[in-house]
Amino acid sequence: SSFVQSAVRVGKIDVVERMVRTMKHQGLNPSTKFWQTTMKMLSSRKHFSACLSLHTVFARQMLSDKTVYSCLINAALEVGDPERAMAMLHRYGSVALDTEDYILFFRTYVALNDVDSAEATFTKLGPSATTLMLNLLLLTCVNARQPERGLNCLQKAHAVERPEAKIVDVVSYNTIIKGFAQAGLPQRCAECANDMVAKGIEPDDITFCTLLDACIVDDRASNAAAAIVDLLARRSNSMDATSSPFIKSLIKGLVRADCVGKALELYDKMKNGGGERPDIVTYSMLIKTLIDRHDLDRALQLFEDMKEVGHQADDVIITHLLEGCRHAGNLDLGKELFGQLLARGVKPSEYTLASMLKLHGRCGAHREAHDLLAGWQKAHNAKPTVIHYTCLMSGCMRTKSYDMAWEAYELMCASGIKPDGMALSTLLPGMVAAQKWDCAIKIARVATADGKTLVPAEMLNNALSQFQAAGGQQRLADEMRGLMAAAGVSILSRGSAGRRATAPRSA
DSSP: OHHHHHHHHTTOHHHHHHHHHHHHHTTOOOOHHHHHHHHHHHHHTTOHHHHHHHHHHHTTTSOOOHHHHHHHHHHHHHTTOHHHHHHHHHHHTTSOOOGGGGHHHHHHHHHHTOHHHHHHHHHHHGGGOOHHHHHHHHHHHHHTTOHHHHHHHHHHHHHHOBTTBOOOOHHHHHHHHHHHHHTTOHHHHHHHHHHHHHTTOOOOHHHHHHHHHHTOBTTBHHHHHHHHHHHHHHHOSSGGGGGSHHHHHHHHHHHHTTOHHHHHHHHHHHHHTTSOOOOHHHHHHHHHHHHHTTOHHHHHHHHHHHHHTTOOOOHHHHHHHHHHHHHHTOHHHHHHHHHHHHHTTOOOOHHHHHHHHHHHHHTTOHHHHHHHHHTHHHHHSOOOOHHHHHHHHHHHHHTTOHHHHHHHHHHHHHTTOOOOHHHHHHHHHHHHHTTOHHHHHHHHHHHTTTSSOSSOHHHHHHHHHHHHHSTTOHHHHHHHHHHHHHTTOEEOOTTSOOEEOOOOOOO
């Protein structure tokens, strides 16, 4: 046995099989301990076919042992031979088994779609059955296209489970809901979901994704949302139902499915029903969705509703609203919202700063944006990044405020921030367009400083052609040629595919 186990350890499975066949040929009968150790070693190394090969050789001589046959049944299932696993269950079940050992029965029944055996075994175990066993039984029903039978099994599990040892969980309901969805029965999906909530089990994202998918007609998500809302309305006996966690989670699911109108409809029912309002996460999701749709007024209404029920806007929500102000070009409102955030002692994030800079740039308030950025580290103990300086420069470039853009670049360099390719690509075309040649060549030097270019080659080519076209800039044009040559950038000219840049000849 030591030789066999050594061969397993070094992965010589062909040697293992030959040695076992030799043992059989010589009339040896390995002990149960040998089989236990060998099967466990092979299984742990995923040599499932080898397990079954050894069983084929010694099937009649192997004693019924829980460890040995659990390895064999698992091996049969792993190699896709559930019929062989089924044939070995009677040997496995002939020994004393603990409750958790019955998992292999249910795994086998799932693979074979054997609903009768799965239900009989679950009934036999009664309240000692586990959640995993139930869920495998329900999966067997669903795979066999018997969701109603699965629901009956779920209700039986509710009947036998003890308060201190629950059997049914959210996966159980999700499995049945999926079965009804596959059968094209959205009404049963919604009824099952309502029963789930009534039993005190909270739906999760999978629940709502399945509900939405169940009601999709012609791949239109709005139809899915409408069907779900209608189903819920028919099942609800009072407005109190709209304050449940189920509805709050459904709002989130509808938003994710891009069914914003239905999500807002449910929100209004919650609000007008006088029950519990959504949590701050739900408000944040609704507000962001409205901002993405450029509906700032409705987003602000939700913002006020949120404050009325005692939720304090965090940095994330304010940042969403600042984006809405940018779309609307409303600088004053954005500054007011930002002031409210600071007045409550909330530290703004880097995303808030970026939104504020974009808002100022959109409205042409470049000097204010410059001052905001310059004083940010002192005011909020957070150092701006190259992204923030790029935002400022981009806003200046959009309104052709080239001097302010250059000031932003100089501020970035003075602050010890190294410009990246995006920052340089943002600034270079503007300096060339403004004919700020000295600024343009400085950017080109930085962009090619490491022997490679941080900006597109065509951008450097365009700058070079403008240098050449401008009067009195031959010196800068020659320097640009040299920079491009050092960075390995090809010079493109009209009527040619381009040539490798070479350093300019000295006079």
